[in-house]
Amino acid sequence: MTEICILYSIYKRDLTIYSIRKSISEHFGIYTKPSHGTIHPALKKLSAAGFVNVRDVISDGGRKSCYYSITEKGKKYLSSLILLELSENPSVFINDIGIRTAALGVLNDSERKQFVEQTLKFLELFEIQTKRSLENEYLGLDYYQSESFNQCLKNIVSTKQFLNSLKV
Secondary structure, X not given: OHHHHHHXXXXXXXXXXXXXXXXHHHHHOXXXXXXXHHHHHHHHHHHHOOOEEEEEEEOOOOOEEEEEEEOHHHHHHHHHHHHOOOOOOHHHHHHHHHHHHHXXXXXXXXXXHHHHHHHHXXXXXXXXXXXXXXXXXXXXXXXXXXXXXXXXXXXXXXXXHHHHHOOO
């Protein structure tokens, strides 16, 4: 998901690594806060793949700054990352949905519609699985497990409501 955050951050303008980190914090901080040590290798990987350009600028004081910009190939890659199938790991996909939804502005209308439809289907399946677990008397869920599953259900329902409210 770091790649989505980076590419989204440089989608409209060139940024330094410091500015990228700040942009990620501002746009995606409720979902993730990658460190400089996570962003830097990701930028190198994106650059090596041709998704990001790096431009060195020397200031009047002689200090070198690297500015990163997204390429056309990087824009297509960003769209593909947003539309990529979600992880089946619940601890991962809830944040993934949030990050991808926050970056929907870079997609065209049909891609946004595709994202919302496939995410709603995914959430529907997870909701069914969670309800089955809660209803399965042979699992023997204790109070805390049941409450945890119920909280998960609430998150699923609210995420579905949110996605249904989007103008796509």
